[in-house]
Amino acid sequence: MAPTQAMCTSFKKELLLGVHRFGTNSADTFKLALYTSSTSIGAGTTAFTSSNEVSNSGTYSSGGGNLTGVAPSTSSTTALTDFANVEFTSATITARGALIYNSTPSANDESGSSLTNPAVCVLDFSSDKTSTSGTFTVQFPTADASNAIIRIA
Amino acid sequence: MTMHGIQMAPPKVTVITSSNGGLSTDQIVSLALDKIMYVSDNAPPEIREQAIAFRSNMTNVLLEYVNLARREERATISAVLENNGHSDVAKMIRSI
Numbered sequence: 224m225a226p227t228q229a230m231c232t233s234f235k236k237e238l239l240l241g242v243h244r245f246g247t248n249s250a251d252t253f254k255l256a257l258y259t260s261s262t263s264i265g266a267g268t269t270a271f272t273s274s275n276e277v278s279n280s281g282t283y284s285s286g287g288g289n290l291t292g293v294a295p296s297t298s299s300t301t302a303l304t305d306f307a308n309v310e311f312t313s314a315t316i317t318a319r320g321a322l323i324y325n326s327t328p329s330a331n332d333e334s335g336s337s338l339t340n341p342a343v344c345v346l347d348f349s350s351d352k353t354s355t356s357g358t359f360t361v362q363f364p365t366a367d368a369s370n371a372i373i374r375i376a
Numbered sequence: 377m378t379m380h381g382i383q384m385a386p387p388k389v390t391v392i393t394s395s396n397g398g399l400s401t402d403q404i405v406s407l408a409l410d411k412i413m414y415v416s417d418n419a420p421p422e423i424r425e426q427a428i429a430f431r432s433n434m435t436n437v438l439l440e441y442v443n444l445a446r447r448e449e450r451a452t453i454s455a456v457l458e459n460n461g462h463s464d465v466a467k468m469i470r471s472i
Contacts, residue, residue: 230384308407312398321389344386357394362407364387365414376383 226258226320227265228347230373237328237341244329245304245373246294252327253343255309255361256287260319264345271324271340281314283359290323298368301376305366310358317353321346321361323372344373401446405438 237243244251254271258264262275273285282288291307306323323343331337352359364370390410392403399407412434415427450469457466 228386228388230386235384316393318391346386346389348391349388352391352393354393355395357396358392358398360392360399360407362390362392362410364389365411367414370387370414372386372389374384 224263225260226262226322226345226347228320228345229266230344231268231342232266233269233341234343237332237338240333241330242328242332242338242341243325243343245292247292248294250292251325251329253290253292253306254287254324254326254340255290255306256285256322256324257283257311257316257318257359258320258322259317260351262320264320264322264342266345268322268342268345270338270342271322271326277316277318280316281312281356283311283314283316286326287321293366296366301368301374303366303368303371303374305371305373306363308360308362310360311354312358313356314359315355315357316359317351318348318359319351320348401439401442404442405435408438408442409434 234243245253256271257277259275259277264272271286276285277283279285288309288311290309293305293307295302295304297303322345324340325343326340328338328341346361363372366372368374368376390407392399392407394400394403409431413427413431415424415431419427450472454466454469457463457469
């Protein structure tokens with residue numbers, strides 16, 4: 224098994240429901256959790272799961288790390304947003320992918336039920352990445368219309 | 377009939393790791409350069425060559441100043457340790 228890189232389908236619907244607020248002004252808290260190659264998270268993932276999450280080590284603990292967002296912007300006809308790099312230090316980690324999720328969603332689902340840790344997107348690192356008593360850094364791509372981590376084109 | 381669609385797909389992220397310590401100066405410089413500039417595979421050859429040359433120059437400048445920052449931070453830590461009676465640890469920090 225392995226993660227399948229994708230924007231989660233539930234996230235697309237939740238955008239229409241106003242569940243996710245990105246940026247720096249009254250923004251929701253977005254987090255990044257790391258997973259082993261045994262995970263099968265992908266487009267169908269709807270929320271954070273601790274199944275096949277990497278073990279606690281160094282500054283990494285279950286649920287992952289907070290992401291620092293930047294204000295959403297536009298470039299030509301594309302809307303985009305970005306996050307600062309996230310790193311876990313003094314950590315022994317082997318991860319194959321990650322899940323970005325929202326730990327403080329702004330709205331309930333269409334039936335009024337609250338959402339818990341709704342998923343945003345799944346990242347596949349293509350191969351296992353390992354830190355040994357060291358630093359594990361995830362760097363997001365250039366925040367432009369072609370490369371930003373979250374774009375609506 | 378024209379269809380208007382919304383396209384969303386996450387791009388690849390970069391993962392950099394280290395063993396028995398933090399990231400090296402080279403790794404930090406690489407992270408910084410990836411944020412400072414992006415050389416498109418589709419850029420015209422002459423522009424691409426200029427961009428790669430600029431990136432090379434930037435690499436050397438950043439290497440110098442990131443190394444300087446690391447040395448100065450160690451010097452500050454060593455001074456604090458020395459002033460608080462931990463000369464042996466201060467010496468270890470300086471020797472990194």
